[in-house]
Amino acid sequence: MxxxxxxxxxxxxxxxxxxxxxxxxxxxxxxGKTRVITYRLAYLLQQGVNPASILAVTFTNKAAEEMRQRxxxxxxxxxxxxxxxxxxxxxxxxxxxxYQLLNRKADFVIYDENDQKTILRQCLKELNLPDKKFHxxxxxxxxxxxxxxxxxxxxxxxxxxxxxxxxxxxxxKIYQLYQQxxxxxNALDFGDLLLQVAAALKENQLFRQKYQQxxxxxxxxxxxxxxxxxxxxxxxxxxxxxxxxxxxxDDQSIYTWRGANPQNIQEFRxxxxxxxxxxxxxxYRSSPQILDCAWRLxxxxxxxxxxxxxxxxxxxxxxxxxxxxxxxxEARNIAEKIQYLQREKHIALNEIxxxxxxxxxxxxxxxxxxxxxxxxxxxxxxxxxxRAEIKNILAYLRLIYNPNDDISFLRxxxxxxxxxxxxxxxxxxxLARKYRIGLLQTLNYLGExxxxxxxxxxLQNFQKMISELRQLSQQISAYELALLVYxxxxxxxxxxxxxxxxxxxxxENIEELFNSIDEFGERTNDTSLAAYLQQASLLTxxxxxxxxxxxxxxxxLHLAKGLEFHTVFISGLEENILPYHDALLDENELExxxxxxxxxxxRAKKNLFxxxxxxxxxxxxxxxxxxxxxxxxxxxxxxxGSEPVAVSESAFGQTRWxxxxxxxxxxxxxxxxxxxxxxxxxxxxxxxxxSGIWKKIMVKYANLEKL
Numbered sequence: 001m002x003x004x005x006x007x008x009x010x011x012x013x014x015x016x017x018x019x020x021x022x023x024x025x026x027x028x029x030x031x032g033k034t035r036v037i038t039y040r041l042a043y044l045l046q047q048g049v050n051p052a053s054i055l056a057v058t059f060t061n062k063a064a065e066e067m068r069q070r071x072x073x074x075x076x077x078x079x080x081x082x083x084x085x086x087x088x089x090x091x092x093x094x095x096x097x098x099y100q101l102l103n104r105k106a107d108f109v110i111y112d113e114n115d116q117k118t119i120l121r122q123c124l125k126e127l128n129l130p131d132k133k134f135h136x137x138x139x140x141x142x143x144x145x146x147x148x149x150x151x152x153x154x155x156x157x158x159x160x161x162x163x164x165x166x167x168x169x170x171x172x173k174i175y176q177l178y179q180q181x182x183x184x185x186n187a188l189d190f191g192d193l194l195l196q197v198a199a200a201l202k203e204n205q206l207f208r209q210k211y212q213q214x215x216x217x218x219x220x221x222x223x224x225x226x227x228x229x230x231x232x233x234x235x236x237x238x239x240x241x242x243x244x245x246x247x248x249x250d251d252q253s254i255y256t257w258r259g260a261n262p263q264n265i266q267e268f269r270x271x272x273x274x275x276x277x278x279x280x281x282x283x284y285r286s287s288p289q290i291l292d293c294a295w296r297l298x299x300x301x302x303x304x305x306x307x308x309x310x311x312x313x314x315x316x317x318x319x320x321x322x323x324x325x326x327x328x329x330e331a332r333n334i335a336e337k338i339q340y341l342q343r344e345k346h347i348a349l350n351e352i353x354x355x356x357x358x359x360x361x362x363x364x365x366x367x368x369x370x371x372x373x374x375x376x377x378x379x380x381x382x383x384x385x386x387r388a389e390i391k392n393i394l395a396y397l398r399l400i401y402n403p404n405d406d407i408s409f410l411r412x413x414x415x416x417x418x419x420x421x422x423x424x425x426x427x428x429x430x431l432a433r434k435y436r437i438g439l440l441q442t443l444n445y446l447g448e449x450x451x452x453x454x455x456x457x458x459l460q461n462f463q464k465m466i467s468e469l470r471q472l473s474q475q476i477s478a479y480e481l482a483l484l485v486y487x488x489x490x491x492x493x494x495x496x497x498x499x500x501x502x503x504x505x506x507x508e509n510i511e512e513l514f515n516s517i518d519e520f521g522e523r524t525n526d527t528s529l530a531a532y533l534q535q536a537s538l539l540t541x542x543x544x545x546x547x548x549x550x551x552x553x554x555x556x557l558h559l560a561k562g563l564e565f566h567t568v569f570i571s572g573l574e575e576n577i578l579p580y581h582d583a584l585l586d587e588n589e590l591e592x593x594x595x596x597x598x599x600x601x602x603r604a605k606k607n608l609f610x611x612x613x614x615x616x617x618x619x620x621x622x623x624x625x626x627x628x629x630x631x632x633x634x635x636x637x638x639x640x641g642s643e644p645v646a647v648s649e650s651a652f653g654q655t656r657w658x659x660x661x662x663x664x665x666x667x668x669x670x671x672x673x674x675x676x677x678x679x680x681x682x683x684x685x686x687x688x689x690x691s692g693i694w695k696k697i698m699v700k701y702a703n704l705e706k707l
Contacts, residue, residue, distance in 0.1 A: 022272035029602035030285030042074035051081030058221040091193035110537035147191025148259035194229035201236035212239030223248035287316035321636035331368035351566035379555040416494040477527035568604035574625035662707035
């Protein structure tokens with residue numbers, strides 16, 4: 001490993017060579033975090049450490065695969081034995097290996113978000129509850145967050161009954177029925193994977209000792225994004241050797257809304273008092289101007305480990321800010337700048353990205369790009385594995401793998417059509433409840449139903465096909481099985497007969513799915529159906545982001561994390577948008593919004609353009625917001641080429657009455673501005689006074705004092 005000193009700076013080298021005992025690496029944006037992790041893994045292997053005793057955990061399958069490939073380049077042939085995985089894949093693998101200890105059948109399936117919502121709709125129907133009041137999407141989030149906090153259905157019910165909250169008590173009943181249905185289907189959701197393994201490690205000493213003895217060295221990437229379940233799982237995996245290395249950046253913690261706990265990285269030193277702390281601050285990505293902008297912004301946060309990124313990169317263009325009259329003018333200007341950068345500066349379109357806070361903001365950008373004929377790709381919409389035709393093939397494969405999977409049965413029983421309407425499906429479900437069996441098994445009892453013989457014959461043929469393919473699945477690869485499913489189910493013929501542009505697109509997508517199954521088998525040397533289904537179940541949106549040579553990338557700031565581009569535009573920099581309106585009255589949420597902006601800024605290598613609109617049509621109404629406070633904090637330079645605005649307020653939105661600002665009213669006393677609407681003489685403020693009173697006040701009559 002003589003190459004260590006050649007390719008690593010002193011702090012990186014220190015992190016690589018510190019292998020014994022707990023280690024916390026604060027790795028700022030663009031400081032070579034992946035390089036450190038990769039070389040640390042390779043260094044351990046070069047020191048003779050058994051590959052199977054090393055566990056490296058990250059958050060996406062894409063990151064895990066890239067890490068494995070890089071380690072294999074440094075240590076050919078040794079990376080295969082290292083456990084390089086995501087949290088959910090790790091838990092799924094442990095469950096597959098020790099399913100008997102965990103009171104679980106080996107052929108369990110993993111339900112995704114849509115499957116969970118389907119189960120929850122069934123629960124609402126059985127409990128006779130309205131889905132408008134108990135929306136399946138919201139229920140799924142509540143249950144998922146509970147599992148992230150290691151609260152199972154029984155514990156949730158205990159807490160709900162103690163709270164005297166009727167809504168929460170009803171949710172507890174839904175949660176219990178939902179969990180019963182998962183168990184009946186021999187299925188797990190993402191939350192179950194972590195909850196069950198974490199609980200087993202905590203409660204079963206033999207189980208815990210087995211994995212503590214196996215994993216002598218543990219590394220965790222993006223530690224700032226871990227939730228309680230992941231934190232507990234890691235805590236019990238670390239044995240007496242205490243060889244745990246966590247890498248992360250508290251300035252990039254932006255996922256508390258989905259259960260992440262940024263305190264985990266802050267409190268690592270409390271958990272491991274003898275931990276060594278190393279901070280990486282040399283940035284290899286961005287220009288000095290961009291890093292200065294990022295530093296000025298993030299230094300306004302109080303809850304952070306002190307660090308200031310620096311770089312040896314050459315100076316580049318200033319960071320520009322432009323303010324426009326409308327969102328349409330903003331979008332047009334972005335499109336025109338992109339054309340200029342491509343034509344005059346020869347910057348490839350795939351090296352340009354446009355970020356925004358919410359998906360709703362993409363529409364006006366898309367319209368401008370279409371008008372200027374700029375190719376673009378938008379992320380965060382329908383993902384490949386969520387397309388109907390892909391889910392149909394996967395549902396067939398899951399039903400073959402696990403005949404008790406009622407969700408997959410209901411999805412494919414009429415693909416292609418087998419003449420089953422809503423009433424017929426209800427009769428099958430009644431049979432399933434009567435005999436306490438899965439829906440596929442009810443096809444053995446068709447004699448009890450007053451159906452036509454042709455209809456019964458179709459279903460018996462379906463049952464026979466699934467049975468035969470299940471037997472074949474033990475002998476052939478997942479790729480070969482998927483091809484057989486496509487043909488023998490009649491789905492391929494149905495799409496061919498339809499012969500429309502849409503049906504042809506669906507056929508192409510299914511063929512791409514087959515490619516992915518084949519490539520997975522070649523890459524992992526595991527062609528089994530079980531292995532592929534597990535991988536497909538655990539894919540995330542980040543895994544599907546690829547660089548297209550001839551298109552600009554459009555995405556929300558949350559999706560931008562982990563990426564980098566030559567040129568970045570951040571649009572919609574207005575109060576109530578970024579920072580989002582929900583964060584204006586909560587300091588913790590405001591700091592997270594600032595971290596989100598920081599993530600967007602630090603994606604840029606050479607060019608960074610920030611912009612806002614004085615008025616914007618959003619959510620079907622016209623809104624007027626001042627420029628985001630984050631622009632003032634970052635102190636960007638105003639772009640001399642931006643369109644003149646109709647109303648000019650003081651530079652960078654430092655208007656007198658900002659949401660979040662403290663004021664005093666001569667009658668109601670001190671308070672905080674929650675919302676600002678209108679302009680000039682029509683300016684109105686919604687104020688939450690310290691007394692608890694809320695008032696909407698016309699500024700020109702109020703005689704307010706700024707505190």
